[in-house]
Amino acid sequence: MSVVTRGPGPVSGAPAPSRWLRWSILCIIGTLFAVPIIAMVEFTLRRGLEGGYDFSRWMLVLTGSLGPEYRVLGQAIGNSLVLAAATVALMIVLLVPTMILVHLKLPRWRRVLEFVCLLPISIPAIVLVVGLAPVYGVIARAAGSGVWSLAFAYSVLVLPFAYRAVQSNLDAIDAQTLTEAARSLGASWPVVIARVLLPNLRTGLLAGAFISVAVVLGEFTIASLLNRQNLQTALVIVQKDDPFIAVIVALLSLLFAFLLLLVIGFIGRAGANRPRRTS
Amino acid sequence: MTTVEPRRPVRRGSTAARDESSASTAPSRRRAISPSWGVAPFALYVALFLALPTAIALGTGFVDGEGAFTFDNIAALGDPFVINGFTTSIVLSAVTALIGAVLGALVCYALIGTRPDGPLRSMIDAASGVLAQFGGVMLAFAFVATIGIQGLITVQLRDVFGIDIFADGVWLYEAPGLVLPYIYFQVPLMVIIFLPALEALKPQWAEAAATLGGTTATYWRRIALPVLAPSFLGSLLLLFANAFSSYATAAALTSQGQSIVPLQIRAALTSETLLGRENLAGALALGMIIVMAIAMSLYALLQRRAARWQR
Numbered sequence: 001m002s003v004v005t006r007g008p009g010p011v012s013g014a015p016a017p018s019r020w021l022r023w024s025i026l027c028i029i030g031t032l033f034a035v036p037i038i039a040m041v042e043f044t045l046r047r048g049l050e051g052g053y054d055f056s057r058w059m060l061v062l063t064g065s066l067g068p069e070y071r072v073l074g075q076a077i078g079n080s081l082v083l084a085a086a087t088v089a090l091m092i093v094l095l096v097p098t099m100i101l102v103h104l105k106l107p108r109w110r111r112v113l114e115f116v117c118l119l120p121i122s123i124p125a126i127v128l129v130v131g132l133a134p135v136y137g138v139i140a141r142a143a144g145s146g147v148w149s150l151a152f153a154y155s156v157l158v159l160p161f162a163y164r165a166v167q168s169n170l171d172a173i174d175a176q177t178l179t180e181a182a183r184s185l186g187a188s189w190p191v192v193i194a195r196v197l198l199p200n201l202r203t204g205l206l207a208g209a210f211i212s213v214a215v216v217l218g219e220f221t222i223a224s225l226l227n228r229q230n231l232q233t234a235l236v237i238v239q240k241d242d243p244f245i246a247v248i249v250a251l252l253s254l255l256f257a258f259l260l261l262l263v264i265g266f267i268g269r270a271g272a273n274r275p276r277r278t279s
Numbered sequence: 280m281t282t283v284e285p286r287r288p289v290r291r292g293s294t295a296a297r298d299e300s301s302a303s304t305a306p307s308r309r310r311a312i313s314p315s316w317g318v319a320p321f322a323l324y325v326a327l328f329l330a331l332p333t334a335i336a337l338g339t340g341f342v343d344g345e346g347a348f349t350f351d352n353i354a355a356l357g358d359p360f361v362i363n364g365f366t367t368s369i370v371l372s373a374v375t376a377l378i379g380a381v382l383g384a385l386v387c388y389a390l391i392g393t394r395p396d397g398p399l400r401s402m403i404d405a406a407s408g409v410l411a412q413f414g415g416v417m418l419a420f421a422f423v424a425t426i427g428i429q430g431l432i433t434v435q436l437r438d439v440f441g442i443d444i445f446a447d448g449v450w451l452y453e454a455p456g457l458v459l460p461y462i463y464f465q466v467p468l469m470v471i472i473f474l475p476a477l478e479a480l481k482p483q484w485a486e487a488a489a490t491l492g493g494t495t496a497t498y499w500r501r502i503a504l505p506v507l508a509p510s511f512l513g514s515l516l517l518l519f520a521n522a523f524s525s526y527a528t529a530a531a532l533t534s535q536g537q538s539i540v541p542l543q544i545r546a547a548l549t550s551e552t553l554l555g556r557e558n559l560a561g562a563l564a565l566g567m568i569i570v571m572a573i574a575m576s577l578y579a580l581l582q583r584r585a586a587r588w589q590r
Binding site: 013014015016017021022023025026029033035036037038039040042043090094095097098101102105106109113116119120121122123124125126127128129130131132133134135152153155156159211214215217218219220221224225232235236239243246247250253254257258259261262264265266269 | 481
């Protein structure tokens with residue numbers, strides 16, 4: 001067993017499966033999961049009625065030489081990126097200061113905050129959208145129907161993910177001591193937050209931001225039913241005219257999200273392996 | 280942003296019990312703004328974009344087109360069309376949760392003994408995250424390309440083995456067609472939520488079992504499985520809730536279908552009247568929330584039980 005040779009981080013205490021069994025399970029399930037991805041790639045390479053394969057469509061997308069009828073796609077990607085940035089900004093402006101405040105000053109409210117932040121898991125987006133429609137009707141009359149306003153709804157969707165990422169970081173640092181040390185040296189509260197707490201929370205903040213970006217880029221339900229254009233709704237529209245281009249863009253965004261989450265993993269591990277200093 | 284307190288560490292008004300000792304050193308004549316006010320912006324935001332929409336979603340079910348109170352929409356939950364939708368949704372979610380949980384647990388088992396910071400785990404973590412969270416529309420494309428009418432597998436089966444998977448009609452765009460795409464995001468979600476439970480198994484338990492002469496089989500049957508059972512059932516419920524609330528894949532596969540509840544809500548939202556009733560979306564939303572509340576309450580109960588062994 002790996003009791004002696006264990007690396008950093010938890011390794012399960014259960015007896016490990018034999019090498020042969022492990023790789024059989026992983027290979028069989030891995031192959032099954034690879035089939036749809038391979039099918040998508042194969043689909044994008046098809047050459048139409050005469051059969052055979054080529055890379056012409058990929059070249060078209062990768063060189064950015066798509067016709068004007070695909071301008072909707074570029075616009076939608078822009079919308080999604082704006083929404084991702086706005087959602088992360090809302091998370092940092094609204095959620096993080098509240099979490100710090102509750103952690104340091106209002107520990108009795110921790111359970112309430114946790115409940116509220118994890119609540120969106122239990123409320124399907126399709127249910128939320130029924131109630132959001134009238135709310136956004138009011139917003140549209142007051143501030144126009146710009147796509148950015150969706151960020152308010154998206155911040156609710158990412159609340160559970162962002163909360164978990166930041167809270168685990170907050171629990172790992174000794175925020176109480178850090179704050180008291182800074183305060184006794186004469187730092188004001190804004191300075192404590194900006195120069196002492198936020199730098200110590202960067203691991204959790206980055207992880208929370210990245211997972212928020214992944215969720216926003218993949219969001220379809222709310223945008224679609226509130227008639228806003230984002231990456232996913234545009235994909236559905238483009239797919240009706242040219243399924244090949246839609247599938248290529250879907251594959252690329254999948255790859256992008258995969259790399260994003262790979263980076264989150266590295267950040268998380270870097271944070272976990274760093275010796276805990278309270279400097 | 281948050282309410283900034285006065286510069287001196289005045290904490291008289293603080294409700295924080297933990298702070299009292301350090302706060303008493305700095306008496307002040309000025310009364311501090313209670314830190315409770317600092318949560319006001321967040322509270323306001325949550326009230327507007329989480330509480331209010333949920334309340335509206337649940338409340339509109341009790342209101343008719345003119346805004347008068349009515350049970351008419353709620354009564355529609357007994358309509359065969361709606362009952363059919365809920366049954367299909369619940370069966371689909373339960374079946375895919377069960378298959379996803381078993382396959383996902385197998386992957387977790389295969390990962391026992393691998394380094395959590397190794398390249399294999401990094402890849403599987405990232406891939407699981409993408410497939411569990413990001414899926415949606417992409418999954419619909421993937422399965423049209425795989426088992427659509429001209430899909431890779433459909434064509435291979437037809438040309439090489441002479442099997443026509445659509446001999447009885449095209450089922451990909453109906454509820455049965457959702458089973459495979461749903462499993463595709465359930466397995467990765469299971470890996471994400473069940474792996475921590477497996478990692479919490481203590482090496483001492485395996486050592487104790489081995490010292491007492493137990494075999495690996497005994498260890499699994501008498502120790503690991505009973506300890507893991509609450510976590511497994513809890514994960515199963517989370518997977519159920521996940522499938523039950525999922526909308527994007529189904530919506531991208533069929534633009535007209537009304538087989539499952541989320542699609543019925545879409546129809547109710549976009550066509551104004553469904554079953555001759557306005558505000559049916561609210562009643563359907565209420566029904567969904569009830570199912571979700573039951574699933575998540577059971578989950579919370581099981582989680583409490585699972586936590587016993589994870590200290």
